Amino acid sequence: MRTRLHSAAASVTTAVAAAVAAVVLTPAVAAPAQAAGYRYWSFWESQGGGRWAYATQGPATAVPADGDAIGFRFAVSEDANDAARPSGAPDFAGICAGTERRAGTKRVAVVVDFGGPRDAPPGETPPDPPVETGCAQVRKDATSAEALAAVAKPLRYDSAALLCGIAGYPAKGCGEQVAGTQPSAGQARPSGSTSATAPTAASDGEGGGPSVGIVAGGAAVLVLGGAAIWKARRRT
Template identity: 65%
Template sequence: MRAARRLLSALALGAVLTGLGAGPAQAAGYRYWSFWQGGAGGTWAYATQGPATARPADGDVTGYRFSVSEDSADSSRPRTAPDFAALCAAVPAKDGMKRVGVVVDFGAPADAPKGETPPEPKTGCAQVAPEATAAEALAAVAKPLRYNDQALLCGIAGYPRTGCGEQVAEKTGSAPAASSPSPAASAADGNDDGGPSVGAYAGIVAVAALAGGALWQARRRRQR
């Protein structure tokens, strides 16, 4: 009886440790267009709004970079500096309109979907109405734009031809540190409460059942 109890405790503890130590499969990255805003000193800052709602002011610069990244913390920045004076030098100011510099970086060949080649970077100066959004400024210099049914920007100037924020690889290990969500984070994360995965719970139940069987067998032997 005592041996069976020790077996039950050892198996249950092993199941818990296994469930906590081996994290679920995590997405290695998503292929998508990230949205950036020009900051002070010629730097880029990851935008806190999407291009459909952000309303840049006259003299602002917006940027777009196509790449594979796990979240905003490791997303690649546009490789052209957000220099409004250079981008809009050939577009004179006009009453009742605003000028917004636009940088479109189609990314590296390694991040391109299969069978596609990224075009050369594109820049422009959009002259649009004062209330225009970043998406409207982008459309003024880099049509056509492609969106999905959730208003996620999927393609700029026809690139890429298909796909939208798709998962491109998987890796097994511990969950990444908390950070800004990726485009498909809510769909990819099946364990967002931070607890053990469903597989871990199933393993614990299965091992407990085996241990219970061992305990029952020990009781039968003692009654004989």
């Protein structure tokens, strides 16, 4: 009986050890080390304190008032929380200095930030200088898209009316997905932005330790293995 018990326990122990090894050593199905993003023109509006705010509607429907500033930034980002602001300030007084208001029109300061080399599509180089400004003098009911067109032609749109190019940049492509994004050097990220790097299933998010899932999985296997040994002893 002792021999049978020893044999049964040894068999279960071997199986448990193999299962634990499988849990710990088998590569986990990991999430991408860096989340996917998109290369596109983001649209911004001026707010109090000389700051930019991510626009809540597209430039084709937004209607700025006289004295407003609008901005466009070309960059790679995951979403609105991660988008880079235009590096030029929404300085209406400085951009539109000397442009007098005429009857039936409004003045809108426009800032266009072409981004850096790391944001550029393969084979393209951002214009120099990387930031351009202009004072659009347009009719009172003109949209932000019309104000942009007044100072930064040619514009390029896709079939879904997505703004793809400003002043001819980039020459092709439109909002394409880019895997493994990282913020550009010098990018001014909005507060509360999400990290471009997500912890993988083999990491606890702090770097260097096994994930809770792997530890919990190994513990579960050991508990089940212990129960199996106890049952084997009772049967013998």
